[in-house]
Amino acid sequence: MxxxxxxxxxxxxxxxxxxxxxxxxxxxGEKIFDRIEPVxxxxxxxxxxxxxxxxxxxxxxxxxSSPRINLSVGLNCIISTSTKVVNSGLRGTTQALYLLxxxxxxxxxxxxxxxxxxxxxxxxxxxxxxxxxxxxxPYRDLKLRSAIIHNKQLRILPLERICxxxxxxxxxxxxxxxxGTMVVTNVRVVWYxxxxxxxxxxxxxxxxDSISTRDSKFGEALVISARQSSGGYVxxxxxxxxxxxxxxxxxxxxxxxxxxERPVFGVEMSWNEQPSxxxxxxxxxxxxxxxxxxxxxPNLYLASQLAQNKPDDEIQPVYSAYLGLAIExxxxxxxxxxxxxxxTSSS
Numbered sequence: 301m302x303x304x305x306x307x308x309x310x311x312x313x314x315x316x317x318x319x320x321x322x323x324x325x326x327x328x329g330e331k332i333f334d335r336i337e338p339v340x341x342x343x344x345x346x347x348x349x350x351x352x353x354x355x356x357x358x359x360x361x362x363x364x365s366s367p368r369i370n371l372s373v374g375l376n377c378i379i380s381t382s383t384k385v386v387n388s389g390l391r392g393t394t395q396a397l398y399l400l401x402x403x404x405x406x407x408x409x410x411x412x413x414x415x416x417x418x419x420x421x422x423x424x425x426x427x428x429x430x431x432x433x434x435x436x437x438p439y440r441d442l443k444l445r446s447a448i449i450h451n452k453q454l455r456i457l458p459l460e461r462i463c464x465x466x467x468x469x470x471x472x473x474x475x476x477x478x479x480g481t482m483v484v485t486n487v488r489v490v491w492y493x494x495x496x497x498x499x500x501x502x503x504x505x506x507x508x509d510s511i512s513t514r515d516s517k518f519g520e521a522l523v524i525s526a527r528q529s530s531g532g533y534v535x536x537x538x539x540x541x542x543x544x545x546x547x548x549x550x551x552x553x554x555x556x557x558x559x560x561e562r563p564v565f566g567v568e569m570s571w572n573e574q575p576s577x578x579x580x581x582x583x584x585x586x587x588x589x590x591x592x593x594x595x596x597x598p599n600l601y602l603a604s605q606l607a608q609n610k611p612d613d614e615i616q617p618v619y620s621a622y623l624g625l626a627i628e629x630x631x632x633x634x635x636x637x638x639x640x641x642x643x644t645s646s647s
């Protein structure tokens with residue numbers, strides 16, 4: 301599937317493996333909070349030194365020796381973060397960051413081990429950024445009937461400023477329409493009903509696909525279409541006189557364009573202890589990665605029964621004649637031979 305750095309937001313909503321270089325580059329508005337190395341991807345690439353890059357949208361890990369071996373975990377996919385005692389190929393038995401994520405119908409277990417002695421920054425950075433991401437969803441998620449209005453005033457977000465406050469705007473979602481107020485800010489479009497402000501909608505610009513005017517049974521209407529990834533809603537509004545509607549449309553389109561050029565995702569962090577080195581965009585310094593090297597990454601994670609969120613005490617080691625040692629049992633349909641064949645054929 302083709303990815304772009306403009307338009308629909310995908311970086312925080314997907315779990316992807318072995319990406320081409322262009323997919324690892326930061327999109328507009330994406331910024332690095334921390335860069336940590338050496339870090340081992342103990343679950344999928346044990347014994348390999350890598351770099352962890354924590355941004356406001358995702359967690360990126362790539363091998364230092366071969367950056368084409370990499371993964372990108374969207375913060376929206378992360379279910380939980382914790383620490384876990386693991387056996388690292390480079391550090392032996394040690395504490396590591398344990399991360400459970402879900403994407404589409406699959407669950408993934410990631411284990412990252414900081415190879416610097418007594419350093420747990422990889423855990424504190426990821427956990428802190430994920431918490432900030434979760435707390436800032438109104439910047440990125442379309443909301444219906446949410447608690448965004450108090451005493452007929454919009455609850456302003458920390459990085460938000462009001463650009464327009466338009467009264468007597470009809471929402472055309474019912475047979476008769478509902479009279480209300482539209483509040484336009486630098487990050488979203490909000491409408492709420494005058495008679496009941498709990499009847500409202502909040503549309504961040506990142507969720508909007510198009511803004512136009514068209515004919516409706518109520519006459520000329522302002523139409524805002526949401527992206528399919530945000531529900532695909534089509535919302536209609538009317539204002540009198542018609543000329544007022546056109547000026548509102550033009551203003552919204554201009555604000556939408558300005559936001560697309562410099563998006564505000566709302567994820568902010570303040571560190572009590574600054575990293576030993578200021579974060580820099582190491583992704584820009586990587587050599588061209590080229591085409592994906594195959595499906596070894598996702599196959600290896602999905603083959604794990606632990607990735608299905610089963611308790612550790614339910615999973616007993618089994619003897620593998622293929623390796624001659626005890627291993628974690630694989631899911632039905634996976635064999636060690638098939639996994640190694642995938643790696644060999646895609647190397």
